[in-house]
Amino acid sequence: MAAQAQKGNAVDTARSTTSESDGDAAGDSAREREIALEQEHLDRVYVRLEEKISEAEFLMRDAARKGHVGTPGALAERDAQVFRAGVHLNRLNNEYEDFLFGRIDMLLGKDGKKGPDGAYTSVEPADEAIREDDTADIAETLHIGRIGVLDEDYAPLVIDWRAPAAAPFYRATPVDPGRVVRRRVIRSRNRKVLGVEDDLMRPQITAYLDGRELAVIGDGALMAALGRSRGHTMRDIVSSIQAEQDQVIRAPAASVTYVEGGPGTGKTAVALHRAAYLLYQDRRRYAGGILIVSPTPLLVAYTEGVLPSLGEEGQVAVRAIGSLVDGVEATAHDSPSTARVKGSYRMLKVLRKAARGALELGPGGNGGTPCPERLRVVAFNRRLELEAGELEQIRRTALGGTAPVNLLRPRARKLLLDALWQKSGAGSRHSDPELAAELRSSFDEDVTTEDPFVEFLDAWWPELTPRAVLTAMADERRLGRWARRVLTPGEVRKVARSLRRDGLTVHDIALLDELEAVLGTPVRPRRKRELDPLDQLTGLEELMPQREETQRERAERLAKERVEYAHVIVDEAQDLTPLQWRMVGRRGRHATWTVVGDPAQSSWSDPDEAAQARDEALGTRPRRRFTLTVNYRNPSEIAELAARVLALAMPGAEAPTAVRSTGVRPRFAVADGGFGPTVRAEAERQLALVDGTVGVVVAMNRREEAARWLQGLGDRVVALGSLEAKGLEYDATVVVSPAEIADESPAGLRVLYVALTRATQQLTVVSGERDDPDADGVPDLLRD
Numbered sequence: 001m002a003a004q005a006q007k008g009n010a011v012d013t014a015r016s017t018t019s020e021s022d023g024d025a026a027g028d029s030a031r032e033r034e035i036a037l038e039q040e041h042l043d044r045v046y047v048r049l050e051e052k053i054s055e056a057e058f059l060m061r062d063a064a065r066k067g068h069v070g071t072p073g074a075l076a077e078r079d080a081q082v083f084r085a086g087v088h089l090n091r092l093n094n095e096y097e098d099f100l101f102g103r104i105d106m107l108l109g110k111d112g113k114k115g116p117d118g119a120y121t122s123v124e125p126a127d128e129a130i131r132e133d134d135t136a137d138i139a140e141t142l143h144i145g146r147i148g149v150l151d152e153d154y155a156p157l158v159i160d161w162r163a164p165a166a167a168p169f170y171r172a173t174p175v176d177p178g179r180v181v182r183r184r185v186i187r188s189r190n191r192k193v194l195g196v197e198d199d200l201m202r203p204q205i206t207a208y209l210d211g212r213e214l215a216v217i218g219d220g221a222l223m224a225a226l227g228r229s230r231g232h233t234m235r236d237i238v239s240s241i242q243a244e245q246d247q248v249i250r251a252p253a254a255s256v257t258y259v260e261g262g263p264g265t266g267k268t269a270v271a272l273h274r275a276a277y278l279l280y281q282d283r284r285r286y287a288g289g290i291l292i293v294s295p296t297p298l299l300v301a302y303t304e305g306v307l308p309s310l311g312e313e314g315q316v317a318v319r320a321i322g323s324l325v326d327g328v329e330a331t332a333h334d335s336p337s338t339a340r341v342k343g344s345y346r347m348l349k350v351l352r353k354a355a356r357g358a359l360e361l362g363p364g365g366n367g368g369t370p371c372p373e374r375l376r377v378v379a380f381n382r383r384l385e386l387e388a389g390e391l392e393q394i395r396r397t398a399l400g401g402t403a404p405v406n407l408l409r410p411r412a413r414k415l416l417l418d419a420l421w422q423k424s425g426a427g428s429r430h431s432d433p434e435l436a437a438e439l440r441s442s443f444d445e446d447v448t449t450e451d452p453f454v455e456f457l458d459a460w461w462p463e464l465t466p467r468a469v470l471t472a473m474a475d476e477r478r479l480g481r482w483a484r485r486v487l488t489p490g491e492v493r494k495v496a497r498s499l500r501r502d503g504l505t506v507h508d509i510a511l512l513d514e515l516e517a518v519l520g521t522p523v524r525p526r527r528k529r530e531l532d533p534l535d536q537l538t539g540l541e542e543l544m545p546q547r548e549e550t551q552r553e554r555a556e557r558l559a560k561e562r563v564e565y566a567h568v569i570v571d572e573a574q575d576l577t578p579l580q581w582r583m584v585g586r587r588g589r590h591a592t593w594t595v596v597g598d599p600a601q602s603s604w605s606d607p608d609e610a611a612q613a614r615d616e617a618l619g620t621r622p623r624r625r626f627t628l629t630v631n632y633r634n635p636s637e638i639a640e641l642a643a644r645v646l647a648l649a650m651p652g653a654e655a656p657t658a659v660r661s662t663g664v665r666p667r668f669a670v671a672d673g674g675f676g677p678t679v680r681a682e683a684e685r686q687l688a689l690v691d692g693t694v695g696v697v698v699a700m701n702r703r704e705e706a707a708r709w710l711q712g713l714g715d716r717v718v719a720l721g722s723l724e725a726k727g728l729e730y731d732a733t734v735v736v737s738p739a740e741i742a743d744e745s746p747a748g749l750r751v752l753y754v755a756l757t758r759a760t761q762q763l764t765v766v767s768g769e770r771d772d773p774d775a776d777g778v779p780d781l782l783r784d
C-alpha cells in the first residue's frame, strides 16, 4: 500500500512544490524531458567509467607482469581511484540500482574558489545571485553518486556522496538553503534513468538554467523512499539522508560521537553510512579497521547489504555481540534474570576466582587428569619431594597479585625449583656466590629436563582456556565457592544451570572474553606472513584474472587476525551489559567511537550500571552528542500507539515525530482460547495487504510455538522473539500479547515499545486473557 505523505513540518527537508499534476500532458512531457537530460548525463558517466576500467585493467596487468610497482602504499595511493572505479563498474552492471542518484542546482557563490573535486567551495550565495525581481540564474550543477568521477578535463561528472561538495545535497533545507535552489533525486536501473523527484529549497524565486525556467518534478524523494515496501534486507539511504542525520554522518571522527534517537530515526542507517564516510575521509587511518557491533545476527544479516552498496566492505567488520570472540558464535538467550547476573559487574570477581580456582582441577579444568598432590623428582642423585601443603603454599604465593593466570606459570615453576633447591640442601655447600649460582643452574637443568617434573607442571599448572573455566563453573557447588559473598545461592544455581546446557548463550561470550583477559595467552613465536606488495589494494582481486582470495574472504581473514580496531561503532548501545561493554572496549582501546542508542528501548534492567560500564569503556574521551528527532519508519498512527507504552516505560521521555501518516489505524484482535489460529489469521490478512514482509513478535518463550502457527505461509512472514526484533522492521507486524512481553523482565515495557515500533505500514495487536482487552480489543497496556 502506498503511504501518503503528510505535509507537516516534521521533516527537516523541503516540501516539494509541484509544477505539474498527475496525468497532465505538459507535466508528463516536462518529466520526460528532464529524464532524457539525466539519461544523457548518465551515459557520459558510463563512457568515462569504462575508460577508467580499461585503464585499471591495463595497470593491473602491468603490475602483475612486473611483480611490483613501487611501495605498496605509494601504489595504493596513486591508483586507488582507478581501482575503485573499476571495482564499482564491475558491480554496477550487476548490483547497483542508483549509481548516480542526486543532483543539486545552485546559485553563484560568494567567491569563485574551487575545491579539489572541481566544485565551487562557497556555501553562501553571492549578494548579486538573486535579482531584485526574485529571479536568479543557476551557476553550478553537481551530480552526486556513489563514487566521484572526473571527465577528461578534470571537471566533476559525479561527486562522491561523501565529498564536502556533496554536503549541500543533504544539508540544504528551505530554512537554510545555502546556494541550493533545487535538489533532485534520480532513480535509475541498468543504466537507464527511470525517474526524478525534486525538492525546491527556494520556492520563492524563479530560477533559470541555460535561459530556461527550472523544472520541478514529483513529490519529493524522501516520501517516495519511505513508502517503498520492505524486503529482507535494509537499503542504503544515500539519496535521501536528512540534514540532522548528515550532521552525524559527517561529524569529525575525533573521540566519541554519541547519538541518541527514538525508534526509526535512522540510527542504524546513519551508523552504517558513517562507516563509509569515515573510510572515504581517511582510508589510511581506518586501514586499522572499523568494527560495527550489532545486537543480533538477524540485524547483521538485515543490514549486510548496505555497506557493499556504498562501495565499502573490506575494512568494516559487522559483528553481532554474540560473535565478537573468534571461533564461537552464540545466538541463544538466557532468561532475563540469568542474563542480568551474567552481564553484571559482580561477575568480574567470580571470574577472577574461577580462573585461579580452576587450576586445581587439573588440565581440562573439569574431570580430566586430576591435579597432582605431590611432586617427586630426582636431582643430584637425591630423591626430592614436595607435599600437598607445600604445593598449596607455593601456588598461593605464585597467584599473589592480579597478573593473568596463564602468564604466571614461569613464576610458579621458579618457586617450585626454589623449594626443591631448598630441600636438596645443596645451597649451603658453597659460599662463593659464583659457584653457588653455577650449581643452582645445573640443579635447575637437572630437574627441568626430567619427565616427571615436566609432566607435573603441565598437570599442576595447566594452560587454562576460557572455555574450560566456564565449563568448570557449571558445577553448582564449585561455583558457589567461587561466588561466595558475591552472588546469592539462587543466582549461583541459575548461572550454573545455564552453563550446563548445550551451547553458549550471547551473555556467555562476554564471560569468555573476560576470562581470556584474566587468564592471558602465553606468547608463542608467530610465523611471519609474507607481505605481498599488491596486498593492500582494495578491489584488486576483482580485476585480476586469477584471484586467490575474494575481498570478503580477505576481510574475514583480516578481521580474525585483528584484535583492535581504529574506529568502533556500537549500534543499539543501550542494550550492552557492563561485561559486554568491557568486551567491546577491549577492541577499541585506541579507537575513536560512534555510539548510537535509545535508552527507551533498553532491554537491560540496570541502565545505571551499564552507563557506568560504557563510560569506563569510552574512558575520558570527550563526547560529541547528537539527537535524532524524526521517525522515518512508523506512520503516525502506529507511533501514537507506541507512545502510550513509552509513557509507561519511561515517563517524561519524548517520542520522535513520525514523518508520515498512512490513514491506517492499528488493528486489535482478541484470541479466544489459544493464540495460534488468531495470530495465523492476522498474519494472513497482513500478507494480503502488503507487498513486503510481515513480522510476528511474541514473548521469547513462545518463539518456537509461533513458528509452528505460521507454518506454510511462506518466507514473507517471520516469527520473532521480542528480543530478536531489535533494530528490524517489516511492512506489517503482529504483536502478540503485550502483557506477556511486558512481564518477561524488569525491562519488559521497553521491550514492548521496541516490538510496537517495527512496522512501516500496518500493525495488529493480538490480546489474550492476560491482556485484559476492552470491548474494542484494546489491551490494558495500550489504552489511552
Ligand SMILES: Nc1ncnc2c1ncn2[C@@H]1O[C@H](COP(=O)(O)OP(=O)(O)OP(=O)(O)O)[C@@H](O)[C@H]1O
Pocket (backbone or CB within 6 Å): 222, 225, 226, 234, 235, 236, 237, 240, 241, 242, 245, 261, 262, 263, 264, 265, 266, 267, 268, 269, 270, 598, 601, 632, 633, 726, 727, 728, 729, 757
Ligand atoms: N533519510 C532517510 N531516507 C530514507 N529512509 C530513511 C531515512 N532515514 C531513515 N530511513 C529509514 O527508516 C527506517 C528506520 O531506520 P533505522 O533502522 O536506521 O532506525 P533506528 O533509529 O536504528 O531504529 P531503531 O531504534 O528502531 O532500531 C529504515 O527503513 C531506514 O532506511
